[in-house]
Amino acid sequence: MSHVFHRQTGHDYPVAAYGEGAYIVDSAGKRYLDASGGAAVSCLGHSHPAVIAAIKAQLDKIAFAHTAFFTTEASEALADHLIARAPKGLSRVHYVSGGSEANETALKLARQYFLEIGQPQRHRFIARRQSYHGNTLGALAVGGSMWRREPYKPMLIETSHISPCYAYRDQGPEESEADYGRRVADELEAEILRLGPESVAAFIAEPVVGATAGAVPPVPGYFARIREICDAHGVLLILDEVMCGMGRTGTHFACAQEGVVPDLLTCAKGLGAGYQPLGAVLVGDHVYRAIAEGSGAFQHGFTYIGHPTACAAALAVQRTIEAEGLLDNVVRQGRALRAALEARFGNHGQVGDIRGRGLFLGLELVADRASKEPPDPAAGLPARIKQEAMARGLICYPGGGTIDGRLGVHVLLAPPFIIEDAQVGEIVDKLAGALEAALDGAT
16 A cells, blocks of 8 residues: 555556656566656656766765755756856746745746835736646745646635736737747736736736647747837846746757846756756846846745755756757757657647747647637546557656536647657657547547
8 A cells, every 4th residue: 555645646656667758667577668757857767877886976976955054056057057048137047845835936027026126016916727837825826827726716816817828729810920929929018017017027928839739939029029018118028938948949049049137047857857846946137136126135045045955956957958059959859759740640630730949849639620619628638548559558748627627628739858759759659549449538
């Protein structure tokens, strides 16, 4: 009998025995191709010797030192590495242990920034429907995933949610991409004006939407307009790159492809690649200076921020990505995987959209391709797909409620940056079998 409080109390989980490159092997010897990196975490695959060596070397020095008393070589070196590659204007790194903590921290930083500059009335946050920013109460409040929010709604701060940039569902038939992007971006300005610009602290969004919608990219120009609106009204822009950042879309930071620089940028998952739990907020120089030249202290913190073993692991991950040219592989294999998905599913009657960037790709399933009618939620497709994929030795990330929290089904793929040509084919073949079995069982 297990004494672990698992995510699903009635589920019998296989035991992960060891990892080997792009694969996880269970205690019965079954191999699973990790085509989603868990939840877009394991970007370097499993058991990479350079990262393991870095962790062991750090443990030989010091495993942990509390940041109220010390800094460490590992945390300083990782911060230098990140800022050297970050969008210009981001100058400091505040460490946490994961994505939810990163977004929670960004909200608090935004609030304290306005206290420091003498605008205490700014306390409101605006986000987008069908977004996900984490499971701590602040992050859950700004998140737009309705089913995740609902049980805790009485405990959440009031937050505004505007439309996502979701061209497959929402772009009008006679509307250009530019016009559509402008229309949905302008909802931000309308909401700022409705609330009163003097009360709004920040807008938070994922550059490429992950878990709730399945790798939905923005249309060109959308984020440039968002940045313009934020600047016009003195509102901070927080970009959540927890899932889509750290090389996942083919560049170190996903926002680089939008040509915008946020005031605060959050990252996690691919930062430490699962070898150690780590997240971070990259902080704009103006935000840092307001606090440094004001109260001199950020009124926030967690016990394990700047954990030296986690920082050493993450630095080894990031150095390995560069040393092995893996961002180039993300672009190359991302194109190959998308082409293979389109060849296999491009005319499939129940695959409505194939989308994403780099090795961050999604398929949206439909009941009818022409009308885009979503599958019946009662069919339980996400759970069926996951079960059938696992049976075939494939780990993917199916999700439901893609459209509005109840309707819609997607499958998210986020394989490790190390995948090779043969594994692209393996992903598509096993996914095809899983989808057919799940769809047949749902009818």
